Amino acid sequence: MDPQSRLKQRETRREFLGRSAQGIGTMALATLLHGTGLAATMSSRGAPRRVGTDQWKGVVNPPHVRPRAKRIIYLYMAGGPSHLETFDNKPKLVDMHGQPMPPSITKGQQLAQLQGKALECMGPQFPFEHFGRSGQEISTLFPHTAQIADDVCIVRSMQTEQINHDPAHTFMNTGSMTTGRPSMGSWLVYGLGSESEDLPGFVVMTSEGGGQAQPIAARQWHSGFLPGRFQGVKFQSAGDAVNYVDLPDGVSYEQQRDLIQTIRRLNEMKQNATDDPEIETRIAQYEMAFRMQASVPELVDLSDEPQYIKDLYGTAGADGSFAANCLLARRMAERGVRFIQLYHRGWDHHGDIKEGMETAAALVDRASAALVLDLKQRGMLDDTLVIWGGEFGRTPMAQGSGRDHHIKGFSIWLAGGGVRPGITYGRTDDFGYEVVENPVHVHDLHATILSLMGIHHEKLTYRHQGRDFRLTDVHGKIVRDILA
Numbered sequence: 001m002d003p004q005s006r007l008k009q010r011e012t013r014r015e016f017l018g019r020s021a022q023g024i025g026t027m028a029l030a031t032l033l034h035g036t037g038l039a040a041t042m043s044s045r046g047a048p049r050r051v052g053t054d055q056w057k058g059v060v061n062p063p064h065v066r067p068r069a070k071r072i073i074y075l076y077m078a079g080g081p082s083h084l085e086t087f088d089n090k091p092k093l094v095d096m097h098g099q100p101m102p103p104s105i106t107k108g109q110q111l112a113q114l115q116g117k118a119l120e121c122m123g124p125q126f127p128f129e130h131f132g133r134s135g136q137e138i139s140t141l142f143p144h145t146a147q148i149a150d151d152v153c154i155v156r157s158m159q160t161e162q163i164n165h166d167p168a169h170t171f172m173n174t175g176s177m178t179t180g181r182p183s184m185g186s187w188l189v190y191g192l193g194s195e196s197e198d199l200p201g202f203v204v205m206t207s208e209g210g211g212q213a214q215p216i217a218a219r220q221w222h223s224g225f226l227p228g229r230f231q232g233v234k235f236q237s238a239g240d241a242v243n244y245v246d247l248p249d250g251v252s253y254e255q256q257r258d259l260i261q262t263i264r265r266l267n268e269m270k271q272n273a274t275d276d277p278e279i280e281t282r283i284a285q286y287e288m289a290f291r292m293q294a295s296v297p298e299l300v301d302l303s304d305e306p307q308y309i310k311d312l313y314g315t316a317g318a319d320g321s322f323a324a325n326c327l328l329a330r331r332m333a334e335r336g337v338r339f340i341q342l343y344h345r346g347w348d349h350h351g352d353i354k355e356g357m358e359t360a361a362a363l364v365d366r367a368s369a370a371l372v373l374d375l376k377q378r379g380m381l382d383d384t385l386v387i388w389g390g391e392f393g394r395t396p397m398a399q400g401s402g403r404d405h406h407i408k409g410f411s412i413w414l415a416g417g418g419v420r421p422g423i424t425y426g427r428t429d430d431f432g433y434e435v436v437e438n439p440v441h442v443h444d445l446h447a448t449i450l451s452l453m454g455i456h457h458e459k460l461t462y463r464h465q466g467r468d469f470r471l472t473d474v475h476g477k478i479v480r481d482i483l484a
Helices: 003-009 013-032 091-095 143-147 165-174 184-192 253-274 277-300 307-313 322-334 353-377 442-452
Strands: 071-078 128-131 136-139 152-159 202-208 339-345 384-389 393-399 402-406 410-415 423-425 435-437 462-464 467-469
Touching: 071 184, 071 322, 071 353, 128 143, 136 152, 136 423, 143 353, 152 435, 152 442, 184 202, 184 339, 184 442, 202 322, 253 277, 277 322, 307 322, 307 353, 322 339, 322 353, 339 353, 353 384, 353 402, 384 442, 393 410
Parallel strands: 071 339, 071 384, 152 423, 202 339
Antiparallel strands: 128 136, 152 410, 384 410, 393 402, 462 467
8 A cells, every 4th residue: 555545544533524624615715716826825824835945935025114134143142241341331330339229229129139138339340431433332341342333233221021031031032921932033934934945044053151151941942833944943063063964874865865755745645634834844844954964064164264254253163162153153144044043151140240241251252243344344234133132131239249130221232234333222320220211122122123124013923822923912112213
């Protein structure tokens, strides 16, 4: 008995009834559409089917608004880098160092580990200077970032809602404190697809060093209730970028291709019977894995990179460092990857913040600036949005020799991709505690990012359990003042 006949024998009653009902509905829809051909390109969930290719083209076509960026590289500083040692200078806090924090500022406010304790001011541990023609104020701890002062937009007025690491990561990545929601990268690939046929549309890499390396769960790049094909793929920073991507011993490329084609045919038979979107995911991921067997080794082979580029980033590559990941991120961007997220775990400084910040900054400063400079000299910065920041900031009050978590005001920077360069947006109070000018909530950041990519945040939705969900939930406004 051939495989299709065996598959038919295994069809369940529910699958038969479901398939029959869908068939009747499809015929009725085709009649209503008067042969326009739309029925042939729509799935049972209403999303465009791929026609003649396995590359997902996205559901936002044409764009809702004029796209400024084609791709995003998110330099995610996991652990919560202190805005007071990076991009938010507070001279008054220097003057108040060691003195009690005025009770009027913190009374009734949410704190993490400092709740119920005596609150003492801690001044910035490093001086700030003005850099570039724009005169942006940046800590001297970041001399390389200071060199791109005229290329970045510093936002000093970020706010979030979650004061502990894991839910704060979840909120920053998915717009919700509830686990199981799609990450921003998954939303973007679902909405826009990817320009790369041989690499995933959403890639994640991690590095660490400089402080307590808080764990990062895989759910931070999960697809949630979106089909599984939109989940981020984690590449390893050292060794094989992807486990088991190499051909097994004794298996040729042609044999592997024949195997994948056979698996595809079997999956398509099952898909025709069940219309299960996860089978479509399985088909796409098998074939992506097959194509990655050729594309990934070429991606991570840096022999074609000139020495001056490696020197710019400060890495020879494949050493597990943030710098090596930044260089790979640029190569992925060149190859059409839509969303690249580089986590550096090392910014949780409850103690020894001066030493910890020095170490962490030394590990990321040079490569972060190099990425912007490299993209710029290749003509790619205009349509690549680079984001630098963590899940929250740190308190202006001391926690011994460190700082506690802080959600009322913190800083990030953005470069390229339609963002105004050389400006500082928003302001916190004289202590760096509360935003007093132009607050930017995480939902606003998400809305702005989607807009730069050509998506109106209220229009990219997905129906799940009877409700239309979106990245910004029922919130979010575009921060138009930072757009070029």
